[in-house]
Amino acid sequence: MEDEAVGVKVTQVAERKAAVAAWKRDLLRLVPVLRWLVFQRWFQFALIVPNLLAFTIVILSGIFGIPVGAKNFSIIFVWIVWWALLIVILVPFGARVWCAMCPIPAFGEWLQRKSFVSVTAGGVGLGRRWPRRLRNLWLANFGFLTIALFSPIVTTRPRVTGLLLLGLMAVAVVAHLVFERRAFCRYLCPVGGFLGLYSMAAPVELRRIDAEVCRQCRFKSCYRGSTQESLQVGGVGGYGCPNFEFPGGGMERNTYCLLCTECVKACPYGNITINVRPFGTDLLVEKGWKLDEAFKAFIMLGSAILYSVIMIGPWGTLKDWANLGGWGFLGYAAMFLGSILLLAPGLHLGVSALLRRVSGARSVPLSEVFVNTSYALVPVGLFGWIAFSLAFVLPNVSYAVSVLSDPFGWGWDLFGTKGYPWTPYAPGLVPYLQVPLLLVGLAWSVSAGSGILQKTFGEAEARRAALPLTAYLIGVTLVFLALYLG
Amino acid sequence: MRKERLLVFALAVFLLGAAATGFAWVRRPAPAEREFEITARQFAFDPPRITVNLGDTVVLRVRSADITHGVYIDGYGIDVKIPPQEEAEITFVANRPGKIRYRCSAICGPLHPFMVGEIIVRPNVPLTGSALLAVAVGAVALGYAWWRKEG
Numbered sequence: 001m002e003d004e005a006v007g008v009k010v011t012q013v014a015e016r017k018a019a020v021a022a023w024k025r026d027l028l029r030l031v032p033v034l035r036w037l038v039f040q041r042w043f044q045f046a047l048i049v050p051n052l053l054a055f056t057i058v059i060l061s062g063i064f065g066i067p068v069g070a071k072n073f074s075i076i077f078v079w080i081v082w083w084a085l086l087i088v089i090l091v092p093f094g095a096r097v098w099c100a101m102c103p104i105p106a107f108g109e110w111l112q113r114k115s116f117v118s119v120t121a122g123g124v125g126l127g128r129r130w131p132r133r134l135r136n137l138w139l140a141n142f143g144f145l146t147i148a149l150f151s152p153i154v155t156t157r158p159r160v161t162g163l164l165l166l167g168l169m170a171v172a173v174v175a176h177l178v179f180e181r182r183a184f185c186r187y188l189c190p191v192g193g194f195l196g197l198y199s200m201a202a203p204v205e206l207r208r209i210d211a212e213v214c215r216q217c218r219f220k221s222c223y224r225g226s227t228q229e230s231l232q233v234g235g236v237g238g239y240g241c242p243n244f245e246f247p248g249g250g251m252e253r254n255t256y257c258l259l260c261t262e263c264v265k266a267c268p269y270g271n272i273t274i275n276v277r278p279f280g281t282d283l284l285v286e287k288g289w290k291l292d293e294a295f296k297a298f299i300m301l302g303s304a305i306l307y308s309v310i311m312i313g314p315w316g317t318l319k320d321w322a323n324l325g326g327w328g329f330l331g332y333a334a335m336f337l338g339s340i341l342l343l344a345p346g347l348h349l350g351v352s353a354l355l356r357r358v359s360g361a362r363s364v365p366l367s368e369v370f371v372n373t374s375y376a377l378v379p380v381g382l383f384g385w386i387a388f389s390l391a392f393v394l395p396n397v398s399y400a401v402s403v404l405s406d407p408f409g410w411g412w413d414l415f416g417t418k419g420y421p422w423t424p425y426a427p428g429l430v431p432y433l434q435v436p437l438l439l440v441g442l443a444w445s446v447s448a449g450s451g452i453l454q455k456t457f458g459e460a461e462a463r464r465a466a467l468p469l470t471a472y473l474i475g476v477t478l479v480f481l482a483l484y485l486g
Numbered sequence: 487m488r489k490e491r492l493l494v495f496a497l498a499v500f501l502l503g504a505a506a507t508g509f510a511w512v513r514r515p516a517p518a519e520r521e522f523e524i525t526a527r528q529f530a531f532d533p534p535r536i537t538v539n540l541g542d543t544v545v546l547r548v549r550s551a552d553i554t555h556g557v558y559i560d561g562y563g564i565d566v567k568i569p570p571q572e573e574a575e576i577t578f579v580a581n582r583p584g585k586i587r588y589r590c591s592a593i594c595g596p597l598h599p600f601m602v603g604e605i606i607v608r609p610n611v612p613l614t615g616s617a618l619l620a621v622a623v624g625a626v627a628l629g630y631a632w633w634r635k636e637g
Contacts (some may be wrong), residue, residue, distance in 0.1 A: 071594045156596035198543020314604045316530020319597055323529070395560075395589065396599045422591065431585065435616045442620060444625040450631035459635070466628055467492065474624040478617055485585050485613040486606075 009281070024275040027204065038261045038274070039236050042117050047101035055103045055165060058405055064163020066409025070422075072158040072473075073407030076399045078165070079155040084393040086195075087385050087399065092279075095199035099192060099258035104168050105184050108176030109242070119226060119237045125177040130187055130244075137292035140193035141299060147190050148303050149336055152311065152322040182242040185258060194336055195253040197296045198382045200282035200375075201444075206247065206257050206264070206274050212431050213271045214248035219456045222248040222272060230268045239267030247272050253282040255293070283375050283448040291367075294374035301381040301476070304342035304388050308483045312391045344366035348374060358468055359461035372456045373469065376449030380473055383441025387434040391484065395424040434484045442477040446470050498627030503618040510609040517541030517579075524548045524603065525554040526568060528595050531588070531603030538580050539608050549573040553595030555601070565591050580605065584612035 028035040037043050053079065062074035069075035090098045110116055114123040121461035142343070147154060147164070154160050170190075185192050208222075210212050219230035225240035239262045247249050247263045264272045310318050310332075321328030352369040356362065401420040406412045413419075426433075447471045453462035522540045525532045526549065538544050548557050550568040557576060558565045568574045580586070590601035 068593060069596055070598060152597065156599070170604035276588075311600045312600050312602060314531065316527070316532065317532060319529050319600060323597055392599060424558065424560065424589075427558075427587070428582075430560070430587075431612060435612075435619070439616075439619060439623045443623050446624055446627035447631050450628065450635075454635070463632065466631070468630045469623045474620050477620045477624075481613065481616050481620060485616060486610065 010083055017104060024205075024277045026209070027274045029273070030276075034274075038264050041236065041265070044100055044260055044262075046116050046184060048103055048106050051101050052103035052106055059162045059166050061407045061409075062158040062160075062165070064408065067158060068409060069156045069158060069411040070396070070399050071403065071406070072404050074158045074161045075156065076396075076403045078161055080393055081395050081400050084389055085390050087382075088393075090218060091195055091198045091202065092382065093202060093204070095202035095204050095254045095259060096192075096195050096257060097204075097259050098187060100260050102185075104189070105172040105176065105182055107112035107169060108124075108173040110186065111173065112176040113239070117240060122378075124322055125179075127180045128178055130179050130183045132212070134187055136187070136290070137193045137196075137296055139188055140190055141292060141295055143188060143190035144193055144296075145299055145337070145340065148299070149333060151307070152319065152417055153324060171213075181240075182258070182356060186243045186256060193296050194300050196292060197300065197378060199254040199257075200285075201280045201379055201382055203276055203436050204259075204274060204279055205254055205278045206261070206272065207251065208248050209271045209273055211250070211271050217248060217269065217271075219268055220246070221268060222246065224261075226266045226268075228268070228406065233268035234270060236265045237266045238262040238264070240266065251342050252285045254286050255282070255288060274466070280379060280393075280444060280448055283378055284451045284455065286355070289370055289371050289375060294371045295345070297374045297377045297381060298344040299340050299375050301384060302344045304381060304384040305479060305483070306336055306339060308384075308391075308480065312388070313483070341432050341436050348377075351468065354466040359453070359457045359465035361457040361461040361465075364457060364469070369456060372452050373449065376445050376452050376469065376473065377476070379444035379448060380438075380441040380476050383437045383444075385477075386481060387437045387484065388436075390433055391430055392429055394429050396422075397425065398423040431485055435481070438480050442473055445473045445476075449473060492625055493516050494627060496621060499621050503614060504620070507609065507611055507614045507618070510614075511611060514541075514546075514609055515539050517543065519543040521547065522544040525551050526557070526590065526601075527551040528553065529590070529597035529601040532635070533603070535604040535606060537606045537608060539582065540580060540581050540583050544576075544578055544580050544605065546576040547573055547574065553594055554592045555594050557588050558591035559588040559605075560586060567592050580607045583607050584610050 028038060058074045058078055061072055065072045065074065086098055096340050107117055112123045112125045114120050171188065172184040175188060176182070219227065221227070221230045221235060221238070221240070223240045223246040226235055226237040231237055239264055241247065242260060243256050243258050245256050247257075248267070251257065264274070291315055309315070310322050317328070318332065321332035349370055352366055355373065356364060356366055356369050398420065399422060401417045405415045405418040407452070450462070450466050455467060457464070457465060490601060517539065520538050522536050522545070524546055531548070548558070548568055549565075550570050552570060554569050556565060556567045556568060557574065559576070559578065561582065562578055563580060564578060565575060566574045566576055584607055586605040588603050588605065590598055594601065
């Protein structure tokens with residue numbers, strides 16, 4: 001098939017020698033079944049429906065079930081099972097693949113499109129453009145920080161969990177009805193922000209194959225959606241990127257890609273695919289380094305450290321305060337917010353000033369050093385989160401077996417597992433799993449940091465600054481080690 | 487030259503740390519019996535952290551100050567339930583250095599999964615060892631990054 005108007009020789013992805021870098025592999029060519037699935041219109045719907053069912057049980061059990069967290073489906077399945085899957089497997093290996101199957105924006109999106117599966121021309125809603133000033137992660141950061149502040153409540157009270165998810169769904173519906181595309185996922189979702197940050201580390205990416213094909217493409221279906229004209233050339237029909245990305249225009253990072261694969265379906269030339277690649281490739285992509293993302297890195301790293309102190313540490317007074325314990329809560333809130341919003345960025349600013357001074361690259365603005373080097377915290381933060389999560393997931397995940405049979409705590413025994421006893425899995429081994437994880441995160445951060453410094457300062461200056469940056473990253477790792485082993 | 491200096495520095499830190507750890511290990515006190523009174527209440531043990539020496543026989547007298555709690559000691563397979571206002575005595579030999587976590591094993595309220603106490607068994611070789619490893623890993627990762635760029 002040939003599209004003479006653009007002079008592009010069009011072939012199918014499967015037949016084409018992928019024009020991707022040698023260290024990437026076209027996953028859709030390697031796994032034909034995945035390719036077939038991705039090109040089915042019902043693919044995302046099929047991913048969402050089981051999760052929607054699970055979330056419905058979560059909301060119902062949260063609101064109407066037993067108020068004891070350890071015996072309620074909502075707490076165990078959201079904060080232990082889902083969380084463990086998300087942070088230990090889905091994000092590190094699958095980038096934002098959770099977003100492709102997330103049920104929270106589903107109702108809003110179905111309403112907006114007036115369709116569950118097929119591509120429709122018009123839908124419901126005002127279709128307003130998201131305000132320019134808010135086109136960043138600050139609202140998502142604020143949302144995450146608010147939930148994080150109350151997490152000792154949110155993660156232990158079924159009703160709060162149920163209402164939180166219901167509330168997020170309601171906000172998503174409103175956002176879809178007022179604004180175009182998935183404004184909720186891009187700018188509001190408190191989970192999406194950190195998924196985007198850590199998905200840069202993942203070994204998968206959705207990217208265009210051949211930049212020249214996209215340059216000559218007159219449809220831009222990956223952003224605008226399929227049209228009758230584009231469908232005559234190719235593609236199975238898809239919406240323009242729901243998350244305001246432009247894959248054909250040179251999307252270079254995973255940060256805002258939901259892996260919904262609409263662009264893969266929409267592209268008339270089969271020029272968009274999913275690659276496997278080395279871990280952490282996006283961390284060195286300068287395009288997009290911004291202050292809101294930098295703060296997301298501080299929020300995530302700071303939260304992992306603070307939760308390790310408050311939740312899995314032995315200090316009862318802190319737990320009492322965090323558990324809405326009178327005036328003490330104010331002290332806890334001041335400590336939590338102060339550490340994340342002042343102490344962590346302040347420390348990083350000091351380190352950035354030191355790096356700039358040591359490097360001798362005084363012409364590089366301090367703000368640039370501050371933002372750029374924050375991305376070196378991504379691996380150490382991600383692995384810090386995995387290490388923290390293991391410390392409460394392994395001892396408590398066995399509750400899931402009994403809760404599965406009695407999700408509401410009403411005495412049911414659906415699968416005969418209600419009486420399954422609490423069984424901490426490998427509790428004595430947790431520290432020995434945490435240490436290697438933290439060391440891998442450290443090595444990765446040092447490696448990424450070295451590359452980031454080079455892009456920030458230039459080669460010779462970066463060499464001078466690498467040692468203090470490494471010392472800083474070792475310091476962060478030592479904090480985690482002291483909390484888990486000391 | 488810079489790379490060599492980094493490696494020498496990292497090696498020096500590592501060796502000094504290893505020597506200090508080895509010294510602490512060799513000079514560790516003879517095992518003894520150590521008794522502790524611990525109060526369990528929602529959602530903490532008091533005192534939150536106790537310190538013993540490797541090989542000590544540890545006797546914990548745990549009293550529940552409010553509702554039924556439990557004590558499950560990670561890695562030791564000990565699980566004891568303590569009814570309200572009652573006391574349980576738990577005896578074990580601290581035969582592994584480092585941090586031992588113990589946790590409430592009877593669902594006692596919202597923060598039950600986070601009701602933990604800590605026993606530090608000295609010399610804390612896992613901590614010092616992993617800290618030394620962190621320095622070594624950081625240095626090696628940096629050296630590798632430099633070497634890769636030169637390559």
